[in-house]
Amino acid sequence: MSAVFDKPSLPQRILPFFQGFDPWLLLAVLLLAGIGLVTMYSSGYDHGTRFYDHARNMVLAAGIMFVVAQVPPQRLMALAVPLYLAGVALLVAVALFGITKKGAQRWLNVGVVVQPSELLKIAMPLMLAWWFQKREGALRPVDFAAALALLVVPVGLIMKQPDLGTALLVLAAGLSVIFFAGLSWKLVLPPVLIGAVAVGLVVWFEPSLCADGVRWPVLHDYQQQRICTLLDPTRDPLGKGFHIIQGMIAIGSGGPFGKGFMEGTQTHLEFIPERTTDFIFAAYSEEFGLAGNLLLIAGCLFLVFRGLLIALEAPTLFSRLLAGAVAMIFFTYAFVNMGMVSGILPVVGVPLPFVSYGGTAMATLGLALGILMSIARARRLSLP
Numbered sequence: 452m453s454a455v456f457d458k459p460s461l462p463q464r465i466l467p468f469f470q471g472f473d474p475w476l477l478l479a480v481l482l483l484a485g486i487g488l489v490t491m492y493s494s495g496y497d498h499g500t501r502f503y504d505h506a507r508n509m510v511l512a513a514g515i516m517f518v519v520a521q522v523p524p525q526r527l528m529a530l531a532v533p534l535y536l537a538g539v540a541l542l543v544a545v546a547l548f549g550i551t552k553k554g555a556q557r558w559l560n561v562g563v564v565v566q567p568s569e570l571l572k573i574a575m576p577l578m579l580a581w582w583f584q585k586r587e588g589a590l591r592p593v594d595f596a597a598a599l600a601l602l603v604v605p606v607g608l609i610m611k612q613p614d615l616g617t618a619l620l621v622l623a624a625g626l627s628v629i630f631f632a633g634l635s636w637k638l639v640l641p642p643v644l645i646g647a648v649a650v651g652l653v654v655w656f657e658p659s660l661c662a663d664g665v666r667w668p669v670l671h672d673y674q675q676q677r678i679c680t681l682l683d684p685t686r687d688p689l690g691k692g693f694h695i696i697q698g699m700i701a702i703g704s705g706g707p708f709g710k711g712f713m714e715g716t717q718t719h720l721e722f723i724p725e726r727t728t729d730f731i732f733a734a735y736s737e738e739f740g741l742a743g744n745l746l747l748i749a750g751c752l753f754l755v756f757r758g759l760l761i762a763l764e765a766p767t768l769f770s771r772l773l774a775g776a777v778a779m780i781f782f783t784y785a786f787v788n789m790g791m792v793s794g795i796l797p798v799v800g801v802p803l804p805f806v807s808y809g810g811t812a813m814a815t816l817g818l819a820l821g822i823l824m825s826i827a828r829a830r831r832l833s834l835p
Contacts, residue, residue: 472520473761473827479754480805480820484509486735486747487806493713494734495727501808505727508810512817519821524770524829527822531581534574535601541567542608549612554673557612568617569815571605573822575621576776579628584769590633598629613671616799620783627779628772631762657682677797684794694730697722698792701733709740727808729800732792751785751804754778761827774826777819784816 488506495501541559545567550558558564579598586594602625609618630639653660660667661679676691684692701717710716715737717723726734736744758778765771781804788803790796802812 472824473757476754476757476761476820476823476827479750479757482750483747483754483805486743486750487803489712490731490735490738490806491727491808493715493738494718494723494731495808496713496719498727501727504810505808508808508813509805511810512805512813512820515814515817516821516824519818520824520828522821522825524765524767524773524826527577527773527825528581528584528769531574531577534570535578538567538570538574539605539608541565541570542605546608546611555612555614557614566811568605568609568612568614568621569811571609571621572617572624572780572815573818575602575605576624576628576773576780579625579632580769580772580776583628583632583772584767587768595629595632595634595638598625598632602626602629613674614800615674615677615797616787616801619787619799620780620801623783624776624780627776631772631775632768653678654682661686674797677799681794681797694724694798695791695794697724698730698733699794702736702793705737705740705743707741709736709738709743712738714738729788729798729802729807730792731807732789732803735806747806748785748789751781754804755782755785758823761823761830764830765826766830770826770829774823777823780819781816 487509488502491505492502495505545556545559548559549556550560550564552558557568558566578601582598582601583590583594602622606618606622606625609621657679659665661682666672667675680686680691680695684695686692688696697717701715701723704710704717705715713719715734717737718726718734723730723733723737725731732747735747739746755778758774758781762771762774762778765774784801784804787796787799787801788807791798791801802809804816805813
C-alpha cells in the first residue's frame with residue numbers, strides 16, 4: 452500500500468515531457484546539426500569563437516524546440532492572430548522608425564535590436580492555417596483571395612525594406628498553406644507558366660536587358676544586379692560575380708569525395724565569401740565532395756518528407772496545414788541556399804538549415820521544429 456504513495460523518481464517525472472517526440476524527426480535534425488558543427492569547425496577556425504557560438508545557438512534552438520513541443524496545437528492556434536498582428540505592426544514600425552544598415556532598413560530598436568521580419572516566417576503560416584480552419588467545410592474563392600491579401604501585406608512590407616531572402620521565405624510559407632488548403636490547379640498553373648515564360652525571355656534577351664543604364668520596373672537596382680550576375684557572373688568577376696564564381700569553383704573542386712576535413716584550399720585561403728553563413732555549402736562541398744553533398748541532401752529531404760508525413764497524419768485541418776507549411780519552410784531554406792551557392796538561383800540571404808551560422812535563424816528553425824514536434828506529439832499521445 453505504501454508503494455502507491457512513493458514519490459516518483461526524477462526520470463519518472465521527466466519522462467512525460469519527452470513522450471510522443473518523433474524519433475525520426477530528431478534523427479534528421481541531429482544529422483544536419485552534426486554536419487553543421489563539423490563544417491563550422493573547419494570553415495570558422497579563424498573566426499574567433501564562431502564554432503562555440505554556433506554550438507551555443509544550437510543548444511538555444513534545442514531549448515526553444517523542447518518548450519514549444521510542450522504546447523498543444525490548440526494553444527498554438529490561439530496565438531495565430533496576435534502573432535500576425537504584432538508582426539505586421541512591427542514591420543510598419545520598421546518602415547517608420549527602423550534602423551538602416553548597408554542600405555537596408557530591416558531592424559528595430561526596442562531596447563534590443565530585433566529583426567521583426569523573422570517573426571513572420573512562423574506567424575504567417577500560423578495565421579493562414581487559422582484562417583482556413585475557421586472556414587473548414589465551406590471554403591469559397593473569396594476565402595482564398597482573402598488569404599492572399601493576408602499574405603501580400605507582410606511580404607510587401609518586407610520587400611520594401613528591402614529583404615528579398617526573407618520575403619521569399621515568408622511568401623513560400625504562406626503559399627504552401629494556401630496550396631495545401633485546396634487551391635485549384637487551374638489557378639496555380641497560369642502564374643507558373645507566366646513565370647516560366649518571363650524567365651525564358653530574360654535569359655533570351657539577357658545581353659540587352661542587363662546592359663549598362665537599363666533599369667527594370669518593380670525591382671530594386673540590387674535585385675536586378677543579382678539576376679544579371681546570375682545569368683553571367685563573368686560580367687564582373689571581381690565584384691558582384693565573385694560570390695557565385697568562387698562558390699562554383701569550391702563545389703567543383705571537391706570532386707567525388709572532397710579534399711578532406713580542414714583541407715579546403717578555397718575555404719582556408721578565404722576565397723569563399725561568407726563561408727560560415729550563406730556560403731557554407733561551398734565550404735562543405737569542397738571538403739566532403741559529392742558523397743558529402745548526397746548525405747546532406749538526403750538529410751534535408753528526409754526532414755522535409757517526415758514533416759509532410761506528420762502533416763498527413765495530423766488530426767485537424769489547422770495542424771495539417773501548419774505542419775505542411777513548416778516542412779516546406781525547411782525545403783525552401785535548403786533549396787534556395789544550395790541553389791544560390793551552386794549558381795542556379797540569385798544570391799539572397801537564406802541560410803542552410805542547422806548548418807549556417809546565425810543566432811536568429813537558428814532560433815527560428817528551433818521554433819519551427821518545435822511546432823512540428825508539438826503536432827507529432829499530440830497525434831502520438833492521442834493514439835490508443
